[in-house]
Amino acid sequence: ADGLILEKDEVADLVSYMRTFNIEVIPELPSLTHSYYLLAGHKDLAENPHQEYPDTYCPLKPKVYEIYFDVLDEYIDVIHPSMIHIGHDEWRMEKDICELCRGKDYNELYAMDLNKIYNYLSKRGVQVAIWGDHLLESVYGKNFQVWKSSTGYEYKIPASLRPDQVEKLIPKDILVFNWFWNEINNDKQMSQFGFRQVYGNLRADI
Numbered sequence: 001a002d003g004l005i006l007e008k009d010e011v012a013d014l015v016s017y018m019r020t021f022n023i024e025v026i027p028e029l030p031s032l033t034h035s036y037y038l039l040a041g042h043k044d045l046a047e048n049p050h051q052e053y054p055d056t057y058c059p060l061k062p063k064v065y066e067i068y069f070d071v072l073d074e075y076i077d078v079i080h081p082s083m084i085h086i087g088h089d090e091w092r093m094e095k096d097i098c099e100l101c102r103g104k105d106y107n108e109l110y111a112m113d114l115n116k117i118y119n120y121l122s123k124r125g126v127q128v129a130i131w132g133d134h135l136l137e138s139v140y141g142k143n144f145q146v147w148k149s150s151t152g153y154e155y156k157i158p159a160s161l162r163p164d165q166v167e168k169l170i171p172k173d174i175l176v177f178n179w180f181w182n183e184i185n186n187d188k189q190m191s192q193f194g195f196r197q198v199y200g201n202l203r204a205d206i
Contacts, residue, residue, distance in 0.1 A: 015079040030087030059113040060100040089131030095156045106158040111169035132176035
């Protein structure tokens with residue numbers, strides 16, 4: 001939109017045009033993580049409200065879902081997608097900063113958030129897609145990890161869900177977008193869990 005906005009009718013027209021070429025439009029509306037667009041005006045809902053640009057919302061604050069579901073509804077009403085990608089990758093949730101989340105099982109918080117959104121979209125007849133990196137221990141390990149940004153800022157990210165949690169807590173009709181295809185065992189593990197997957201973030205040299 002060249003730094004401005006697209007009106008609803010413009011978006012609907014673009015999507016309608018793409019469908020004439022049999023292109024299915026899957027909007028990606030990040031949730032839990034990469035939620036800057038939700039939190040810029042609602043820092044009080046962030047996991048760490050002291051960050052200049054909060055990335056992650058607190059999944060235990062009900063107001064989060066009022067806002068996010070309103071965004072989902074608008075996209076559904078405008079473009080009528082059969083599927084929405086809800087993100088859930090690169091979960092930068094600094095451990096024990098949020099009083100509500102402190103001491104909780106962070107993997108269960110992840111699953112709770114995902115299921116809340118999955119259930120909402122299912123009632124609207126919309127399928128769900130996610131990035132699947134937090135479903136594999138081979139990607140983020142079994143414990144919190146300390147990462148460092150390019151500016152030297154250190155932060156912790158949660159571990160991946162345990163295999164038993166993935167099997168028990170995550171609906172298997174979610175489509176997994178796989179950007180961790182460089183390890184073939186990751187593909188196999190996803191298939192063994194029962195997920196369908198498609199490949200994303202492909203490099204030009206493969």
